Amino acid sequence: DTAVSQTPKYLVTQMGNDKSIKCEQNLGHDTMYWYKQDSKKFLKIMFSYNNKELIINETVPNRFSPKSPDKAHLNLHINSLELGDSAVYFCASSQDGGNYGYTFGSGTRLTVV
Amino acid sequence: AQSVTQLDSQVPVFEEAPVELRCNYSSSVSVYLFWYVQYPNQGLQLLLKYLSGSTLVESINGFEAEFNKSQTSFHLRKPSVHISDTAEYFCAVSLSNTGKLIFGQGTTLQVKP
Numbered sequence: 647d648t649a650v651s652q653t654p655k656y657l658v659t660q661m662g663n664d665k666s667i668k669c670e671q672n673l674g675h676d677t678m679y680w681y682k683q684d685s686k687k688f689l690k691i692m693f694s695y696n697n698k699e700l701i702i703n704e705t706v707p708n709r710f711s712p713k714s715p716d717k718a719h720l721n722l723h724i725n726s727l728e729l730g731d732s733a734v735y736f737c738a739s740s741q742d743g744g745n746y747g748y749t750f751g752s753g754t755r756l757t758v759v
Numbered sequence: 760a761q762s763v764t765q766l767d768s769q770v771p772v773f774e775e776a777p778v779e780l781r782c783n784y785s786s787s788v789s790v791y792l793f794w795y796v797q798y799p800n801q802g803l804q805l806l807l808k809y810l811s812g813s814t815l816v817e818s819i820n821g822f823e824a825e826f827n828k829s830q831t832s833f834h835l836r837k838p839s840v841h842i843s844d845t846a847e848y849f850c851a852v853s854l855s856n857t858g859k860l861i862f863g864q865g866t867t868l869q870v871k872p
Contacts, residue, residue, distance in 0.1 A: 650802075688862070688865070694859070738803075742858075743858030744853055744859065745791050746791070747791075747805045748860055749805075750802040752802040
């Protein structure tokens with residue numbers, strides 16, 4: 647059983663489109679995250695939700711909107727996609743506020759053309 | 760502000776040779792320390808972590824890391840590497856007061872036959 651699963655694994659879309667990435671965890675964790683990994687493999691946190699409440703909201707364009715319908719799911723919706731949004735997006739989850747480490751999904755490779 | 764610096768972007772090494780991947784951090788609050796590994800086209804997997812206690816921590820596949828508070832370092836070592844260790848390695852710190860995970864820039868370990 648996959649602990650943190652993301653869909654889709656690959657996403658190719660045109661500039662200006664709106665797309666969503668879905669994430670689900672079956673670990674019973676209380677906190678979920680979105681990270682962006684750029685072409686140089688640098689990882690940066692975007693958002694974090696704890697029990698459906700937004701707790702971390704880094705400097706991210708407001709075209710990116712996270713939604714957490716319940717503590718096992720955290721989706722990422724992106725409006726008006728731009729070339730610079732091309733990256734790998736990772737979902738992760740943790741227990742106890744993340745002090746003991748995160749469990750990551752396998753990533754969604756987004757390519758904007 | 761907290762930060763993590765991985766001193767080497769690429770480390771080429773021959774199979775069965777020892778390796779050290781260097782990591783330094785800066786933080787004004789206490790932190791927890793992690794090493795994650797990312798194999799090609801996969802997500803991040805937790806390799807090992809330091810939370811408290813013994814400053815030397817080990818993973819199940821032969822890696823070890825030592826927390827050095829005075830030098831604010833958490834270097835990763837392996838006495839004899841295998842081809843299968845070829846991957847991207849990320850050092851990360853979790854701030855004890857927020858649980859937010861901050862990553863270094865990553866080190867590409869290239870093991871050659």
